[in-house]
Amino acid sequence: MNLPFEFGHIVTGNDFINRKVELEKLKINFESGVNTMLISPRRWGKSSLVKQVISSLQSRKDLVICYIDLFAVRTEEELLNLFAKEVIKQTSSKWEDWVESVKAFIKNAAPKVAFGAPDMQAELELAWHSKKIDPIEIFQLPEAIAKKKKIKIVVCIDEFQNIAWLSDPVAAQKQMRSVWQNHQSTSYCLFGSKKSWLTDIFTSYSMPFYRFGDLMYLEKISSTHWEKYIIQQFERTGKKISSELALKITSLVQLHPQYVQQLAQKVWICTDKEVTTEALDHGVEELLNTMSIAYQRDVELLTSTQLNFLRAFIAGVREFNSAETLSSYHLGSSSNIVRIKKALEQKEIMDFFNKEPAFVDPVFQLWITKKFFKLSSP
Numbered sequence: 001m002n003l004p005f006e007f008g009h010i011v012t013g014n015d016f017i018n019r020k021v022e023l024e025k026l027k028i029n030f031e032s033g034v035n036t037m038l039i040s041p042r043r044w045g046k047s048s049l050v051k052q053v054i055s056s057l058q059s060r061k062d063l064v065i066c067y068i069d070l071f072a073v074r075t076e077e078e079l080l081n082l083f084a085k086e087v088i089k090q091t092s093s094k095w096e097d098w099v100e101s102v103k104a105f106i107k108n109a110a111p112k113v114a115f116g117a118p119d120m121q122a123e124l125e126l127a128w129h130s131k132k133i134d135p136i137e138i139f140q141l142p143e144a145i146a147k148k149k150k151i152k153i154v155v156c157i158d159e160f161q162n163i164a165w166l167s168d169p170v171a172a173q174k175q176m177r178s179v180w181q182n183h184q185s186t187s188y189c190l191f192g193s194k195k196s197w198l199t200d201i202f203t204s205y206s207m208p209f210y211r212f213g214d215l216m217y218l219e220k221i222s223s224t225h226w227e228k229y230i231i232q233q234f235e236r237t238g239k240k241i242s243s244e245l246a247l248k249i250t251s252l253v254q255l256h257p258q259y260v261q262q263l264a265q266k267v268w269i270c271t272d273k274e275v276t277t278e279a280l281d282h283g284v285e286e287l288l289n290t291m292s293i294a295y296q297r298d299v300e301l302l303t304s305t306q307l308n309f310l311r312a313f314i315a316g317v318r319e320f321n322s323a324e325t326l327s328s329y330h331l332g333s334s335s336n337i338v339r340i341k342k343a344l345e346q347k348e349i350m351d352f353f354n355k356e357p358a359f360v361d362p363v364f365q366l367w368i369t370k371k372f373f374k375l376s377s378p
């Protein structure tokens with residue numbers, strides 16, 4: 001069965017909607033060598049956006065864009081190894097050039113090309129001569145290649161928040177910044193999703209990446225765009241949904257891009273010809289069931305005061321320091337509130353960054369309301 005909605009991976013082509021302003025801005029930055037830092041909560045569409053910009057610039061032979069995903073990186077060695085390999089691979093037009101390229105630009109490594117199953121795809125392997133890889137040499141790599149090949153390079157680093165896993169994250173940032181700030185032919189696009197941590201490292205005066213480039217917070221996509229897309233995807237597959245119910249899908253998940261697609265898919269599956277309110281409710285139930293195991297685990301990691309805070313928040317409390325709230329929700333002293341907020345932010349349960357505090361994950365909010373606190377939906 002060919003399902004009409006896409007989620008859980010990068011979306012491209014017809015499934016990528018809107019983001020016109022962001023696309024244009026990033027494209028201009030990439031073309032003019034301006035560094036960019038892009039932040040949003042998980043699954044709002046950062047990777048898809050950057051990939052879309054990359055594909056729109058594919059015809060430019062004088063501009064090479066490297067895309068490096070740090071999702072599996074936990075140590076400095078892994079970071080340097082991945083960075084070196086990806087920059088070499090993505091700035092060579094064919095794998096035959098990899099070995100030469102490594103020899104020309106990295107003194108400390110011996111290259112090998114391996115061919116792996118199942119499709120005998122070429123992979124570059126680096127054996128390091130000395131145990132301590134020189135970070136300066138590695139972070140210098142894109143600029144050295146850009147100069148030699150007389151091209152411009154943009155290095156995009158996805159899941160940049162994983163730098164936090166390194167044994168000394170600040171030292172790593174210092175090394176990167178000190179090298180990259182002198183680059184003239186290479187620019188950088190750093191993006192990721194731990195909003196409070198990334199905001200901190202990009203905007204604190206004392207941090208190495210302070211004022212490194214354009215800081216962008218990705219916004220949600222407006223309901224008008226979603227409405228049109230949802231209606232069209234139903235029609236394309238011989239089903240129907242009213243504007244009202246399409247908009248209901250978007251509002252139930254608070255316009256969260258991945259969940260709009262995921263809920264629309266569930267509703268589509270629950271629908272024979274035309275979407276009814278029952279099918280929509282059924283779709284929501286299915287979505288909550290799908291997420292239930294993960295959410296149960298999340299809840300186990302919360303303390304009882306943190307849960308009490310969430311319960312109060314769901315009940316509409318916004319003034320947490322009043323004596324009445326503190327006592328009726330068992331929140332302890334008012335100094336406790338600061339700690340609770342910090343913990344909930346660190347656990348990526350809530351976001352207090354904007355004027356309006358909110359749950360990071362709108363489906364978690366639905367689930368904890370209905371299934372855990374057993375309250376009626378907001």
Ligand SMILES: Nc1ncnc2c1ncn2[C@@H]1O[C@H](COP(=O)(O)OP(=O)(O)O)[C@@H](O)[C@H]1O
Nearest residue numbers: 006007008009016017043044045046047048258
């Ligand atoms: N521009 C978009 N148009 C349609 N769906 C989108 C868009 N951006 C994101 N999505 C939805 O969100 C999901 C996550 O997108 P992704 O780019 O992986 O987000 P992030 O990198 O911020 O975690 C996609 O699988 C898709 O369902």
Ligand SMILES: [Mg+2]
Nearest residue numbers: 046047048158
């Ligand atoms: Mg991503």
